[in-house]
Every structure is written in structure tokens, then in C-alpha cells.
Amino acid sequence: MPDLVVIHYTAMETAEAALARLCDPCAEVSAHWLIDERGVLVRLVAEPDRAWHAGAGAWGGVTDVNSRSIGIELANRAGTPFPAPQMASLEQLLDGIMARWDVPPERVIGHSDCAPGRKIDPGPKFDWARLAFGGRAISVPLRGGGDAGDCAAFVAAMRVAGYTGSDDPALLLAALRLRHRPWAGGPRDGTDMALARDLARRFPVDRTRPGP
Template sequence: MTDDDPSRQAGGDAPPRPLRRAPAPPEIVELASPNHGPRKGVAAPNMIVIHYTNMSSAALALARLCNPAAEVSAHYLIDETGGTFRLVSEMRRAWHAGVSAWGPVEDVNSHSIGIELANPGPEGGLPPFPEAQIEALERLLFAIRLRWAIPPARVLGHSDVAVGRKIDPGEKFPWRRLARAGHAVWSDAEAPDPLPFLPPETLLGVHGLKLGYRWQETAEGFADLVRALQMRFAPDETGAPASHRLAARVAEMAERHPVDAGQRRSSYAPPSPSGRVHVSAPRPGEGDADLGPDFDLDTE
């Protein structure tokens, strides 16, 4: 099986493709933000959260992320040309995820590294992410994941950890491409034949929970879950009713990558500093780097 075979990442039982050769890390511009603090109860990050800025330009986003009055930040921002800015040390807790959860982890900011991609979001027509930007992201992900031994299943979107509250990086983000590069997980499963007896909504609830998703236990909250799963695993279905195709993909991901609290490390990376995992809830509205028109002023 060649390295170009999509089955290594896109469904089936093949394991994620190992990171064999380190690409050159992106050239990083240091631009320090004052908006950060110590990680709480965690010695090392164990997940990565990807955002879009939802602002009209990278310059405006950088200004906001570095503004102490805004009380938001991220570890990195990548502009449309691939320019990469480091705003907060990876050892520190940036304020990007806000009220969020993944599996048992409720203080996502303490457990994660946040990466902002300059993109105007829905207000600007949600343009595709430029090739130079995604190339820089892949190189940055390689370096971060190797440094901290973060497995592909813990590279997430803001919409994954804040179901119903956030929708970035949106349905145009190339998750399948990242999975083929070894930096995320993906399934190309199709609806089974014959169809299961259970409706897809039931299957999505069961397997979404096993995978790590958390949502409000209301009809509206479940609709938010379906949309989050669509954006992540079946972006062409975003906004449509729940399907057995989507349920099959989420079921495969839940079977292969059930959520944990971040203790398990990937096999291909060297050991990294780690500590006892502790889950602590953030104060409401804490550190949420959604920068655009629906920006909520969140406090650390």
C-alpha cells in the first residue's frame, strides 16, 4: 500500500499514517500577547484546537488577540499567505476556547494549543482556506504534535469542543486532507446496506458521546450536535437532516478513537513532559477567541 493510498486515513481499519520525515517548520514571527496564564492542573498540552478568526483581515485579528482589553488570545495565528505568528508560549494557557468540553475535559484552554486561521467566516462568505495557509498549518501541526506527542484524534475544531456555540473552522475546512497527512482523523464510510434498525439520530448520540462530543440535552442542542458532526465528518451534508452515512462515519471514528482525558500518547513520537490530568471547569465566558461580529467579550 503506497503512502498515497487514502485508506490509510480515510476509513477502513488502517492506522493513521506515521510521521516519517519532518518537514521544515514554518518561519515564525514572534508577536507577544499579554493575554495568557498558567495551565491549570496540566503540565503539558494534550490537544490542539483550530479556529478561524471571523474578521476581515489578519491584521485586525492580531490586534484584537494582543489587546489586553479584549481578553482573548491564541498560541498561533496563520494568515492567508502562510505567515505564522506566535502570540503565546506553548507552555502557557492561551484564552481561545471559552466555555467548552471534550470528553471529561472541561477546561479546554488548559489542555490545548489554539491555532487561529485568518478567514472572514460566514460574514465574509466563508472563502476556501488558501493553499499557502493550509501548508503552513500542516507544517506547524507536525512540529507541535511531535513536540507534545499529541495524537491525530486530539486535533479538533472549535465547533467540536463548543457544540452549538461555535461553528469554526466551518464546513470548508479540509479535515480529510489533514487526516491523509496524519494530523487528524477521518472516515469515508458510506451508509450500510441494509440500513440499521435504529434511526441515525440515535446512533449519532451514542457514538458522538463515545467520540468526545458534549451538547445540551434538548432538541435544539441535539440539532447543534448533528451540525457539528456534519461539518467535521460530512461537510457536504451540513444543514441537512441526520443521515445513516454520517452515523456510519461517526461510529467508525468512535470505535477507532474513543475519547480519553489525554493520557494516551501516540506511538510514533518521542516522550514529552506530562502530568496528572485534572479537569477543572472554566468560569463562564472564559477565554474565547471568536473574534468576529458575534464576538463575546470573555474574561480570563
């Protein structure tokens, strides 16, 4: 039974090209849903069935993400903004999926979250804040100041928050920033460390509800 949603972009020139690839058995890739730039939904795989969209990803204790998740592909050439009709359609789709499968907002993730260093989609242009505002994803306040902590403390906090796809601090930092502060650059700072700790405290993967 699915209890995760993974959001992707297609990284192809057109939705039609993406659809052809997702339907090609030789490509060995699939997803449950495709949403084109106009917001048109195409169901490719029934939600209870396994689709090949997450690869060798991991989230918390889930090491076979394909067997536990619903994959949503957004037609996007990679690195371009997502049109308003597409985002509105995604929101409606998420409302249905989250209700049907009792998926909490903290288990709506990006491909980059479960595959740090291997995947970057849905990328820095994706509007996670919009989803979080509507209760369809999670966010935490960004707090400046403080120290960056050591690598072990950062990795430990990220693992509690679900980022078990890598133990490399640099890859985890890139994944964290892609999701929560894509404008940031440079080495890990106090804001990154506070963000990782807040995620671990409020949204640990071994609990179904945020902490206090």
C-alpha cells in the same frame, strides 16, 4: 501540559485586525498561534501557557479546554477557502506541535467540535481531508445505507467519540457534519449514524490509540 490542538478561524476582514484583537487585553481572547493568508506564522502565547481561545468548550472529559490545548487561529473572513500557503504553514506547525507534545491525530479538533452550537469554525471550507491524509487529523470512511438510529444512540456514540459539549442531537449532528460531511443536509440519516459509531469505535476519547 497541552494534549489537544484546537483550530479556529478569525472571522475578521484582515489578519492585522485579528492580530490587534488577539493582543488587546480588553478583548479577553487569545491564542497561541496566528497564521495569515500568506502562511506567515505569529506566536502570541508560549505553547505551555494557557490561552483564552476555546471558551466554554468540552472534549471528552476535558471541561477546561483552554488549559489543555494549543489554539491556532487562521486568518479567514469566515466561509471562504483557505489559501494553499496558509494550509502548508499549518501542516508544518502541526508537525512540530504534535511531536513536541505527543498529540495524536484524533486530538487535533476544530472549535466546532468542542463547542457544538456555539461555534462553527474553522467552518465548512476547511480542508480536514488534507490534514487527515497527512496524518495530522482523523477521518473515517463514509458508509451509506442503514438506519439513522434513535437520538439516544446517536448522542451516546458522539459522546464516546469526544463530543461532550452538548447533549442536543441537532447540535451534535451539525458539528459532525461540519467536520466530516459539510455538504450534507436534512435530518440525520444512516450515514451520520454509521459515522458517529465508527468514530466512537476507532477513536474513543478514553484511549490513546484507535480501536480495531
